[in-house]
Amino acid sequence: MKHKHITTLFLIATLILTCLTPSGSFAANPFTYTVKLQQSGQGRLYWNYNQKGNFFFNGSDTYDKACLAENIAYRFVILPERCLIAEPSEGWYFDGFRDSQGHTLKLDKQRVDVIRITIKGARFYDSVVSYSDPRFKNVTKSHYKATIKATLKALYGTTRYKIMETLDVYKVPKKTQTIQACFREKKPPVLNVPETLQKEFNDAPFYAIESLPVDYNAVFHTSSSRLLTVDSKTGLCSIKGEGIAVISVTVDSTRETSRGQWNIRVYIYPGKVNLTSAIRSKDKKSITVKWKSDTLCSGYEIQAAADHSFSKIAAKKIVASGKTSSTKVKTAKAANCQYLRIRAYKKSRNEMLYGNWIQIPVK
Missing domain, CATH: 2.60.40.1080 (Immunoglobulin-like)
Incomplete structure (x- = not known):
């Protein structure tokens, strides 16, 4: 963990060693390296601290524009460690780094928590290796927190801090090279959802x-x-x-x-109606139908016909209550009605849903 409060001796040393300026400002020497940045897609790159050694967060909980990594060449002294933070635009994602030939460039990645410490109204920002970083897979969370608090106590005189966000920080190799950051647009998810x-x-x-x-x-x-x-x-x-x-x-x-x-x-x-009987009256002018009521449905549709295929309907009736369990179907041709069928229906969202027919012979 590196302390990045601007009043510390650490930053004075960093400021002396760090040369965050466009290439050409310094004569080449074996203690420097040049990094040329390129970018595709929509997003931004930030250095972990700027030319003055300030952390990439400023006092208003936002990225410091002075840490913005532009599409130009930078010359650095070998000693200080430089890292890049990739921030995709809305609707985009970061798809890694490439070299000048377009080949995948694997930079060492570290998962860090950006933290804010407030002391007497003054805000300080720092980064600590996140507990979600793979290196802590064998460390208990309580031990991790105790170590972080002890370090903050030594640096700031307090153990209280707030995690602002968790980031992937990519270490830039200490050699001259071209690094291209690739941002790609997010695509709609592909999911087989029935209408x-x-x-x-x-x-x-x-x-x-x-x-x-x-x-x-x-x-x-x-x-x-x-x-x-x-x-x-x-x-x-x-x-x-x-x-x-x-x-x-x-x-x-x-x-x-x-x-x-x-x-x-x-x-x-609606499910199939439990039809119990269909009995023709003695005067042959009606059929008494009985079934087990379905209190969830809106009503029933009843039909009678001479044949089991119901090719010609001889009598029909609508029962407009699901609570009803019997009715009489009147017809002048009751003697010719050999079969009767019934189905439940449901009115919902201005649509009619009909259950399957169930039929029995008329006695």
């Missing part, structure tokens, strides 16, 4: 999306928990009612993809 799903009441639980990529952090939400419940993380749905529900799927942006959102319209049709 609609057709389900029937009493169907088994199902997943809104059958195969969700493991690297997608998706959040699921239902428009009506009375009709359909959904696990917000897995998308596992359970049917609770009849009608039309909408499942919204939101996928957070990843390193290479933008945020995505989809809606799935789920049609939950």
